[in-house]
Amino acid sequence: MKSTDPLAAAAIILAILFFTFVPDSIQAVGNFAESHPYVMSFLKFAILGTLGEMVALRITSKNYNMPGFGLKPRFIVWGCIGVLIHTAFIIYATGTPNFLHVLGFAIQDNALADGNFMTRLGLAFSISALMNLLFAPLFMLAHGVVSIHIEKTGGSLHGFFSPINIGNILGEIDWKMTWGFVFKKTIPFFWIPAHTITFLLPPDLRVLFAASLGVVLGVILAFASLNSVESPA
Template structure:
């Protein structure tokens, strides 16, 4: 293990260790999350999903830090996306059981209040499927646009605050990778199964688990980036 890897993973462990060794810290997190869910969503995604991108940078370049990468702008974007992800969780976890009940699965709403059952698994799968087919492509495309904007402006906070040229960036995205890998492969084969697990968890842990998956997203983005240069 290289020195930079040791330092990075030591910092990673120290960041989360208090939540595992201190019941007081863990209880504070649970209470704060219940009272300020949107704030914690912003913080969790700003930290965890950005860590995922830093790991992705390590995979692509061999370094955790690179000039022009823009860690702070990326964290701001992920914090904002965390707010939309929390919103989508509420919308789809509430609306999907109602829709399934409308279709005739009358126990759909009650199933999510129970311990693990086949009905609950089916409803969780449907929530994940609807969310990832309707919301995820928009979020992923928006993230790619902001990612490109950050790189085009040298990764600086001042550059990030400049107006985003959505039309130009959108037209010039690598849609071969975006469609054939990000959409067609990661959504059905990773995100739908992963978020099915997410919606089987208690509500207090769902966004946290989704934010942890943001680390995996960083790796997937790194793979997509490597594909785009082939």
């Protein structure tokens, strides 16, 4: 264990605790989060998502940061992911009940907050399933393209803002990993159950919980990457 490991663990815990308790305990921050939800979503994802990638890098390379990793570009990317995820939550949380109503299900107003547990569970699962089956694959692919672009441009901010050669990058993606693990396994067995829990939480905690999941998935992907190297098919 490196001497930086306890510091990294403490940073992750403090980040989660800060975003969990500060908005409720300090009125000014709480008002800011309510008035500027997209700014808070950007910050939550930027911090926790980047930490997740740093933990994944530590697992695969024994370092939390290294030349070419692109800490600043990844911070920006994860912040933008937070904005997109917040938008997707709004769209699917409000659109799914309408979709189920068209299919003939009797969904009462505010069922996600006021319904009995089984109703809330079924609605949360439906929201999560639709979001992860319709939105997540393309979103994950776009994230993968941007991550490769960061690596190919040396992790610099100047390189990050250079044009992305999407055609070439799509040809370099590990489709066996992307399809066989990320799509076929993480979506049904991780993201759909995890986001079902997300939509059972109060609205002000959903984005935080989703951002925290980025840390968990980073560790999962790191171990999957190690296994694929150690045991090639």
